[in-house]
Amino acid sequence: MLNNRLPTGLCPFHRELARRWRENHYDPRNPSEWPGGSLLIDGRTSHAERERGWDEKNRAEIARVAEACRTGRSRQCTPRSAAIPIQDANHDTNRAAA
Numbered sequence: 356m357l358n359n360r361l362p363t364g365l366c367p368f369h370r371e372l373a374r375r376w377r378e379n380h381y382d383p384r385n386p387s388e389w390p391g392g393s394l395l396i397d398g399r400t401s402h403a404e405r406e407r408g409w410d411e412k413n414r415a416e417i418a419r420v421a422e423a424c425r426t427g428r429s430r431q432c433t434p435r436s437a438a439i440p441i442q443d444a445n446h447d448t449n450r451a452a453a
Contacts, residue, residue: 362421366432369424376416381409
C-alpha cells in the first residue's frame with residue numbers, strides 16, 4: 356500500500372489523478388492481477404507479491420502523471436494550459452498574419 360507523498364508542483368487536475376493512483380490498492384479479498392486485466396490469476400503468485408506489483412505500477416503511473424503535468428503540454432493542465440502555445444507542422448503561432 357502506497358503512503359508516500361504526492362509529487363509537488365502539479366496542477367489541480369494532475370494532483371487529483373496522482374492521488375487516485377496512490378489510493379489504488381490491491382485487495383486480497385477480491386484479488387486481480389491488475390485493474391482491467393485478466394480474470395485468470397496465477398495461483399503461484401502470493402498476495403504480498405501482487406501487492407508489491409500493484410505498488411510498483413501505481414508509482415510508475417504517478418510518475419507518468421507528474422511528467423505529463425510538468426512538461427506543460429497536457430491539455431488537462433489547469434490553469435497553465437492556456438498559457439502554453441501548442442504548435443504543429445501546419446500552424447506556426449509565431450508568424451504574423453499577412
